[in-house]
Amino acid sequence: MNKNELKEKLYREIDRRKEELIGLGIQLWKNPEPGYEEFKSAALVEKVLSTLNLPVRGKLARTGVRADLKTGKPGPTVAILGELDALIMPEHPEADPQTRAAHACGHNMQITAMVGAAMALALPEVREHLSGNLAFIACPAEESRIGDHLEGVKYIGGKPELIRTGVFDDVDMAIMTHANSEYGAARTSNGFVMKKVLFRGQAAHAGRPWVGLNALSAARIALDAMDAQRDTFRDEDTVRIHGIIKNGGSVVNIVPEEVELEYQLRAQTPEAIRDASSKFDRSMQGAALAFGLDVSITTFPGYMPLYNEPELIRLHLDNLRSFRPDVNFVDMGRRTSSTDMGDVSAIMPAMHPYSGGWKGTAHTIPFHWQDEDEAFVEPAKVLAADAVDLLFGNADDARRIARIKPRFTKQEYLDFLDSFIADETFRYSVKK
Secondary structure, eight states: OOHHHHHHHHHHHHHHTHHHHHHHHHHHHTSOOOTTOOHHHHHHHHHHHHTTTOOEEEEETTTEEEEEEEOSSOOOEEEEEEEOOOEEOTTSTTOOTTTOEEOTTOHHHHHHHHHHHHHHHTSHHHHTTBOSEEEEEEEOOOSOOGGGOOTTOOSSSHHHHHHHTTTTTTOSEEEOOEEOSSOEEOSEEOEEEEEEEEEEOBOOBTTSGGGSBOHHHHHHHHHHHHHHTGGGSOGGGTOEEEEEEEEOOSOTTBOOSEEEEEEEEEESSHHHHHHHHHHHHHHHHHHHHHHTOEEEEEEEEEEOOEEOOHHHHHHHHHHHHHHOTTOOOEEOOEEOSOOTHHHHHHHSOEEOOEEOOEESOTTSTTOEESOHIIIIIHHHHHHHHHHHHHHBTTTHHHHHHHTSOOSSOHHHHHHHHHTTOEEEEEEOOOOO
16 A cells, blocks of 8 residues: 555544544543543543553553554654543533533543544554554643642643653654644744742731731732733743632631732743743742741742644644645644643654634633534544654654754753752741
């Protein structure tokens, strides 16, 4: 078979298993789980991949799953990725009552596309035309939150944790696709760090506030100070600062003694992330000093900025156009949201484009697939075709792309993440 005939064989196999794939996507949708707690989802993925006669490993970074397809011929290793976790979104009408999570970002589609590609590529008559290897990796905890930071897990994001524990050590490039209401790809996207801030004052009767130290007032001034610094950020760095007050006091007639904030600082470059982190910390410290109380700031390394490899995007778009010749594939430029695919792209060529077939906006209640074929089946075909283009024959395309120098070595990347880890307390208390 030539390359196009091989792709047609893949498409027929995916169509043959279409109902199975759609059923998998719906089953995952109905069983949403938060990051590092995707036990049911991981077990389901492991079970399906095991039926393909591929060696499967589970419990990677707690819940990750990896299946390997070896062609027996030398060549690069291409990873096809999907994400297991759902958003904590208790207000969603289809949120799981136990986990409080909902798949309002479409990760159920990503896993389905990855599994569908594996179903087709694992056929012996397909594998014999390829060189190198394929790794199908279901990744935990993309929807980072500080609550995901569990014992035994160093990083809040699943892909950084998989990188740290060696799951990507033998991978040369990684590809995936993300659910969306329109097709397209960003050139880059923001990275970020996370902050947990605890102001500690002194409680007092609200009728005699001069006896206490108001932690909520300090927090308000801290956030005002941070807001006042927004014009110091360069436009091209697309800095975004946002967060929540997790605890603002207990009752209205007591001066708040402890106030807790959780914030995320996003930017386009590692340097801009560090700059925003420094200004944020100074704002928190300055407010604590002004009110004469203590503040603790815990910094969690988040994600690296995403760099979509143009060669992989070009190849992906060519395959997408074989299904949708008139597709409007949007150049999303610098995207201000974040993904831990950015961490993978820091150490190897990677791509994270968007597929269609969904309506609404991710991270909102209306986000839902509107066409089952377009949402679940077609992405599997396109990813499978991408893998064929990369590894067909002597894997010439994959060999060429694998030679692109990454921005960081694995050790440089880990050292950069670790440089953000901090848990500091600044004591300015003038307790009475």
